[in-house]
Amino acid sequence: MHRKLLAFRPTSPSSAISLLTVERFRIKSAAVKSDRVVLIGVLAELSRRQLPAGGWAALRSSAQASLESTCLSTLAIGSDDSDEVRLAQEFLVRLQNPNGSWPAFFGDDRDGVWVTSLAVIALRDVATAIPARLAGIHWLMKYQGKEANWFWRWKFLTADRHVRFDPDKFGWPWVPDTCSWVVPTAFAILALSQVPCSCGGLEDIPIRVDLGIEMLMDRACPGGGWNAGNGVVYGSTLAPHPDDTAIALLALNNRTQHPVVQASLKWLEQTAQTLTAPWSLAWTILALASHGRAVGPLITTLMALPDLSGNDDTCTLALVCLAADSSRALAAFGVNL
Amino acid sequence: MILNRRNFLVGTAALAAGASVSVPFFLPKYHADRRAKRSRVAILNVEQYVQRIDELLGSGLRLFRMNIQGKTVVLKPNLVDYMPGSAINTHPLIVLAAAQAYRSLGAKSVLVAEGPGHQRDTQLVLSQSGYADLLRNFAIPFVDLNRDELIYTRLRASYMGMKSLWLPRTVLEADFLVSIPKIKAHHWAGATLSMKNMLGTVPGARYGWPKNILHWRGIQESILDVCATIPVHFVIVDGIIAMEGNGPLSGTARPLGKIVLADDPVAADATCARLMGFEPDRILHIREGAKFLGNVSPSLIDQVGEALTPPTTPFDVVPEFRHLHGV
Numbered sequence: 001m002h003r004k005l006l007a008f009r010p011t012s013p014s015s016a017i018s019l020l021t022v023e024r025f026r027i028k029s030a031a032v033k034s035d036r037v038v039l040i041g042v043l044a045e046l047s048r049r050q051l052p053a054g055g056w057a058a059l060r061s062s063a064q065a066s067l068e069s070t071c072l073s074t075l076a077i078g079s080d081d082s083d084e085v086r087l088a089q090e091f092l093v094r095l096q097n098p099n100g101s102w103p104a105f106f107g108d109d110r111d112g113v114w115v116t117s118l119a120v121i122a123l124r125d126v127a128t129a130i131p132a133r134l135a136g137i138h139w140l141m142k143y144q145g146k147e148a149n150w151f152w153r154w155k156f157l158t159a160d161r162h163v164r165f166d167p168d169k170f171g172w173p174w175v176p177d178t179c180s181w182v183v184p185t186a187f188a189i190l191a192l193s194q195v196p197c198s199c200g201g202l203e204d205i206p207i208r209v210d211l212g213i214e215m216l217m218d219r220a221c222p223g224g225g226w227n228a229g230n231g232v233v234y235g236s237t238l239a240p241h242p243d244d245t246a247i248a249l250l251a252l253n254n255r256t257q258h259p260v261v262q263a264s265l266k267w268l269e270q271t272a273q274t275l276t277a278p279w280s281l282a283w284t285i286l287a288l289a290s291h292g293r294a295v296g297p298l299i300t301t302l303m304a305l306p307d308l309s310g311n312d313d314t315c316t317l318a319l320v321c322l323a324a325d326s327s328r329a330l331a332a333f334g335v336n337l
Numbered sequence: 338m339i340l341n342r343r344n345f346l347v348g349t350a351a352l353a354a355g356a357s358v359s360v361p362f363f364l365p366k367y368h369a370d371r372r373a374k375r376s377r378v379a380i381l382n383v384e385q386y387v388q389r390i391d392e393l394l395g396s397g398l399r400l401f402r403m404n405i406q407g408k409t410v411v412l413k414p415n416l417v418d419y420m421p422g423s424a425i426n427t428h429p430l431i432v433l434a435a436a437q438a439y440r441s442l443g444a445k446s447v448l449v450a451e452g453p454g455h456q457r458d459t460q461l462v463l464s465q466s467g468y469a470d471l472l473r474n475f476a477i478p479f480v481d482l483n484r485d486e487l488i489y490t491r492l493r494a495s496y497m498g499m500k501s502l503w504l505p506r507t508v509l510e511a512d513f514l515v516s517i518p519k520i521k522a523h524h525w526a527g528a529t530l531s532m533k534n535m536l537g538t539v540p541g542a543r544y545g546w547p548k549n550i551l552h553w554r555g556i557q558e559s560i561l562d563v564c565a566t567i568p569v570h571f572v573i574v575d576g577i578i579a580m581e582g583n584g585p586l587s588g589t590a591r592p593l594g595k596i597v598l599a600d601d602p603v604a605a606d607a608t609c610a611r612l613m614g615f616e617p618d619r620i621l622h623i624r625e626g627a628k629f630l631g632n633v634s635p636s637l638i639d640q641v642g643e644a645l646t647p648p649t650t651p652f653d654v655v656p657e658f659r660h661l662h663g664v
Contacts, residue, residue, distance in 0.1 A: 057486070058484035059480075059481065062486040064486045105542070105543070108543070113545075162524070175544055175545055177553065178545065178549040178552075181547075227418075228455055233524070234524050234587070234655055236583050236586075236587035238587065241456055241457070243458050243461075277460045277461035277464055278460070279460060313460070313484065
């Protein structure tokens with residue numbers, strides 16, 4: 001169940017801070033007071049960056065609403081009855097493409113891209129958005145990596161073998177007519193796993209989700225962790241990325257004992273100690289928390305990073321807020337601890 | 338055969354049908370010929386990444402007549418990912434030196450812009466590869482092209498079969514765009530130089546990480562369409578430590594000791610290809626680029642600075658590109 005975070009539209013950072021009440025945040029760490037002050041500042045900045053139409057742009061300097069920023073910010077501010085969230089949810093529904101998908105940004109072509117998964121997640125608890133969500137879920141079920149087609153599968157199995165992967169295990173692409181990649185597949189798994197029943201034309205959801213999970217396992221780097229989806233290219237092992245690894249682990253939250261997940265968790269826990277980039281660190285916190293790891297010290301590290309509120313990237317601000325309240329964020333992503 | 342009215346009509350119809358099928362193959366795939374009559378390329382010998390790169394670069398840029406006064410200069414380095422000890426990215430000292438040089442030439446503003454193709458966390462790449470501190474200390478703004486505001490843009494060439502792309506406002510509105518690549522062998526394109534570097538402007542937030550649509554449409558073809566659409570005004574190539582073999586990520590560092598400057602991206606890439614021991618005409622995007630974007634022939638390139646000496650041992654490449662080595 002969502003706790004209320006914000007129920008106001010701040011006019012300035014100071015008024016935002018004064019209006020926020022203490023019980024809205026429960027960060028149980030030694031540095032709880034300073035963490036809370038930082039978080040209040042980040043939330044106020046996030047709130048200030050909301051565009052009049054309801055969305056959020058990807059960068060502070062931009063006025064073009066981005067779907068990724070809008071979905072993550074909607075989840076971050078997370079109160080069902082605040083004006084901001086209501087405006088954001090209405091904006092998301094308005095932006096849906098006729099085919100049920102969502103565009104990457106306001107004004108984009110109407111084909112639909114990977115952010116459809118995030119929109120489905122962001123609208124989970126909105127009763128008026130049920131038809132929109134259903135249309136999005138149906139679109140996700142039809143949307144698949146190009147290797148799902150027998151011809152391309154045959155090509156990857158016979159003629160084009162420079163990138164090591166099993167084309168029989170496909171997931172979701174970033175954009176139509178391309179291959180499956182780790183991050184869009186992970187988000188699609190999270191979105192489809194939230195669907196309460198496999199009925200009404202959605203009977204194949206468990207099959208697609210299982211296939212997506214197999215694809216993630218197949219695309220892992222040899223020593224654990226994930227990058228975009230190229231574990232081995234021309235015989236060379238490529239290094240994993242913290243954020244891609246974290247997002248994949250989030251989607252594999254109910255596969256903790258799998259050897260690939262174990263190796264990836266170990267790699268991510270080690271890497272987390274040296275991370276100073278807020279986006280990667282925030283995803284790392286969510287991923288480790290989803291597998292029951294202690295994340296208190298990492299949250300303290302995250303909140304101690306310099307000038308978080310001044311970060312140009314709006315998705316990063318939203319992620320910081322989600323990581324700081326990881327149990328609520330995980331619930332929003334459909335992860336039950 | 339008797340030429341009667343019926344045969345004449347049938348023959349004319351056959352000719353028209355044949356022409357309609359074959360003509361598109363012979364028509365140019367670009368909208369405009371942007372080649373300069375002559376191009377200028379400077380090769381500088383620089384053995385190491387040291388602080389005095391700014392002096393060397395400053396003096397190198399004076400070999401070109403550039404009017405930068407009052408212009409917005411966008412520097413586009415090559416930042417893909419970070420792996421400790423590898424030569425993946427353009428060295429930050431070269432970008433810093435370029436920023437200082439353009440500021441001293443009177444630029445209204447100088448900013449660095451890039452959209453890494455493999456790593457989503459741009460701030461992590463900036464931090465790990467040494468950019469973040471330098472940009473902050475010298476107050477040089479950075480724009481993440483993967484997440485910049487996008488403008489619907491009709492492509493000015495049709496090699497990859499797409500009519501348009503969404504491209505970042507920052508590069509489209511730049512008065513003066515400088516491509517600052519690293520010299521690397523590339524397992525899909527043969528070499529990644531100033532033209533290939535421009536694929537970093539294609540936004541990940543719209544097309545994904547990696548920008549897989551470009552792979553499906555053809556890397557060489559995508560390079561041509563993007564370079565036809567986003568004019569590169571100047572090139573500064575980091576060839577001090579280059580990469581050979583399985584580039585752009587997993588190759589081997591190769592000390593080359595060169596910085597290449599050019600007022601023409603095709604001439605720059607042709608010169609770099611020669612420095613790598615490659616035949617530039619055998620790299621498709623350079624060969625096609627010579628038809629409308631710039632010059633490849635040494636007779637059309639004014640070579641200044643150091644002499645162009647091909648290496649004794651050419652750069653190693655993956656087997657599919659061994660033909661680049663020539664005879």
